[in-house]
Amino acid sequence: MATAEATPVAVSTAPPRGSLWQRVQPKLLPAFTVLAIIYLMIPIAVMIIFSFNDPIGKFNYQWNEFSLQGWLHPFDWPGLGEAVRTSLVVALISTIFATILGTMIGLALTRYQFRGRGSLNGIIFLPMATPEIVLGASLLTLFVATAMPPLAGKVPALYPTGFTTILIAHIMFNISFVVVTVKARLQGFDRRLEEAAMDLGANEVTTFWKVTFPLILPGVMAAALLAFSLSIDDFVITNFVSGTTNTFPIWIYGVIRNALPVQINVIGSIIFLGAVALVGASTLRSGRAARIR
Amino acid sequence: MTAATSTQAPTGPGWRGRVGKALPYILLAPGLIFLILFFVIPAIQMFTYSISTGSVEEGFTITWTLDAYREGLETFGKQFLNSILYGGIATILCLLIGFPVAYTIAFRGGRYKNLILFLVIAPFFTSFLIRTISWKILLGDEGPVLGPLKHTLGILPGTFSLLGTPVAQVAGITYNFLPFMILPLYVALEKIDYRLIEAAEDLYANRAAAFRRVTFPLALPGVFAGSLLTFIPAMGDYINAELLGNPSTRMIGNVIQNRLLVQNDYPVGSALSFILMAGILVAVALYARALGTEQLTG
Numbered sequence: 149m150a151t152a153e154a155t156p157v158a159v160s161t162a163p164p165r166g167s168l169w170q171r172v173q174p175k176l177l178p179a180f181t182v183l184a185i186i187y188l189m190i191p192i193a194v195m196i197i198f199s200f201n202d203p204i205g206k207f208n209y210q211w212n213e214f215s216l217q218g219w220l221h222p223f224d225w226p227g228l229g230e231a232v233r234t235s236l237v238v239a240l241i242s243t244i245f246a247t248i249l250g251t252m253i254g255l256a257l258t259r260y261q262f263r264g265r266g267s268l269n270g271i272i273f274l275p276m277a278t279p280e281i282v283l284g285a286s287l288l289t290l291f292v293a294t295a296m297p298p299l300a301g302k303v304p305a306l307y308p309t310g311f312t313t314i315l316i317a318h319i320m321f322n323i324s325f326v327v328v329t330v331k332a333r334l335q336g337f338d339r340r341l342e343e344a345a346m347d348l349g350a351n352e353v354t355t356f357w358k359v360t361f362p363l364i365l366p367g368v369m370a371a372a373l374l375a376f377s378l379s380i381d382d383f384v385i386t387n388f389v390s391g392t393t394n395t396f397p398i399w400i401y402g403v404i405r406n407a408l409p410v411q412i413n414v415i416g417s418i419i420f421l422g423a424v425a426l427v428g429a430s431t432l433r434s435g436r437a438a439r440i441r
Numbered sequence: 442m443t444a445a446t447s448t449q450a451p452t453g454p455g456w457r458g459r460v461g462k463a464l465p466y467i468l469l470a471p472g473l474i475f476l477i478l479f480f481v482i483p484a485i486q487m488f489t490y491s492i493s494t495g496s497v498e499e500g501f502t503i504t505w506t507l508d509a510y511r512e513g514l515e516t517f518g519k520q521f522l523n524s525i526l527y528g529g530i531a532t533i534l535c536l537l538i539g540f541p542v543a544y545t546i547a548f549r550g551g552r553y554k555n556l557i558l559f560l561v562i563a564p565f566f567t568s569f570l571i572r573t574i575s576w577k578i579l580l581g582d583e584g585p586v587l588g589p590l591k592h593t594l595g596i597l598p599g600t601f602s603l604l605g606t607p608v609a610q611v612a613g614i615t616y617n618f619l620p621f622m623i624l625p626l627y628v629a630l631e632k633i634d635y636r637l638i639e640a641a642e643d644l645y646a647n648r649a650a651a652f653r654r655v656t657f658p659l660a661l662p663g664v665f666a667g668s669l670l671t672f673i674p675a676m677g678d679y680i681n682a683e684l685l686g687n688p689s690t691r692m693i694g695n696v697i698q699n700r701l702l703v704q705n706d707y708p709v710g711s712a713l714s715f716i717l718m719a720g721i722l723v724a725v726a727l728y729a730r731a732l733g734t735e736q737l738t739g
Contacts, residue, residue, distance in 0.1 A: 155561040184538055185560050188619065191575030192567055194585075197579060209581050249472035260465035268469075275480050277669070279677030279721065281694050285714040286483035289490050292707065296500050320472040320479040323472055338620055381568050383680070388702065400570050404684075408574065423566035427559070 231399035242318035250326025284388030291393035309391035333367025507709025543626035
């Protein structure tokens with residue numbers, strides 16, 4: 149994340165007192181960018197502001213007055229605490245599995261020559277290029293099929309859908325993202341470091357754990373972070389495979405027909421602030437590490 | 442795949458060499474098996490259902506009928522068109538908004554580069570659903586935008602509303618997928634050697650010509666990747682239509698989820714998913730040809 153050195157600015161010397169257009173024109177792009185960033189931030193601001201609302205009735209759509217009720221009772225709605233817990237557990241387990249499986253594929257793809265490597269590189273992209281709705285729909289058809297003839301009884305039944313099927317779906321869609329992230333990290337890897345370790349007498353296993361792994365760890369951690377955030381946010385695929393089990397997004401989808409509790413904004417804000425803090429901390433750390441090196 | 446069988450027998454003098462040769466396959470096997478089980482086989486299963494007849498109660502049998510495809514296309518042509526239209530408009534809007542932003546970050550970002558990039562991806566730290574609900578709050582008939590415009594300023598008539606219109610729906614889609622456009626555009630622009638643009642300006646081009654003849658062609662891979670990353674999820678989206686649109690602006694995603702989750706109509710739901718997938722593949726191929734760069738995917 150090293151910042152590039154000062155990029156050449158197109159108009160470095162300000163034109164001395166030209167026409168209005170000449171003075172305004174260099175500021176147009178930055179101004180437009182600021183507006184776009186504000187556009188991106190608005191819904192987040194709304195989410196946080198409305199988490200302090202005391203809504204009239206059941207729907208938190210209109211500002212009424214400031215209140216801390218939501219923040220003091222963040223899980224005060226039937227099923228909400230359970231759903232948030234499920235989301236966290238699914239995200240944690242699926243991240244661990246997807247990170248391990250994906251890192252292994254990433255290692256194989258970048259460091260070894262084998263038949264079919266080229267096509268595999270392309271195939272690994274397919275799950276990311278498939279619309280989520282198609283991924284969800286096809287998984288559902290498979291899960292349904294495991295409980296109906298001719299498959300019923302011959303394979304473990306994955307229907308009715310629930311916790312297990314959510315987990316399977318999340319591991320599946322996360323693997324490709326992990327592979328791509330880990331591969332990007334491995335591409336700049338200096339293999340001579342491993343050769344040096346081997347020359348000094350380390351075997352493959354020792355070399356891997358003492359040299360290779362510590363070097364790719366930041367990439368693996370980045371992949372795990374990405375997988376975790378994708379999992380905790382996923383709605384479209386999960387909606388197809390969740391049955392009666394609720395994750396946080398599924399719970400929101402179910403409840404918003406009858407109410408819009410302020411707690412949605414509170415939990416959303418907590419997740420947002422937590423993610424920002426996590427990313428901020430890891431950026432600071434890697435920045436410091438880069439400086440030390 | 443056959444080499445994976447040599448995982449046993451770590452004895453004998455040559456075992457290390459043999460394990461070494463099998464190692465890539467050992468590393469690949471678990472992940473690939475998982476993807477085959479839960480990505481490839483589901484796709485096959487979905488295709489099977491799309492050419493089957495039956496019901497959840499009686500089970501489905503393959504009858505090689507194309508009825509589900511015919512029914513799907515005949516009944517839901519409008520929803521397909523909505524998907525293409527709204528997804529397409531949102532993609533173009535994302536490109537129009539995203540390009541200047543990516544350009545600014547890449548060439549004028551300076552020391553704010555990482556901060557701006559961070560702000561661009563910040564929406565991802567909030568649930569997609571919550572962001573869309575936020576737009577519903579914002580655009581509500583008596584919400585923070587329309588309320589003052591109607592009552593305090595009196596610019597708009599009291600009956601004016603944005604929610605439930607295609608405008609709100611497209612705005613929501615554009616918002617939700619904008620970062621997917623900005624990031625690949627930024628990556629492509631960042632790679633451009635700025636001296637090329639300066640050279641063009643030195644030689645003959647005014648800034649517009651330099652942009653048209655140098656910057657934009659070099660950014661094409663980013664335009665390609667960004668449009669796909671925006672258009673593909675936008676086509677399949679059904680949350681924006683449900684929360685911000687109205688029944689006549691429903692897209693194909695709404696129909697697929699209704700058929701599969703509410704009506705248990707697996708043949709038609711599967712056929713529609715397959716048409717969506719195939720349509721996207723064709724669109725990608727045509728688009729790649731239209732942009733005419735071979736290394737686009739590289």
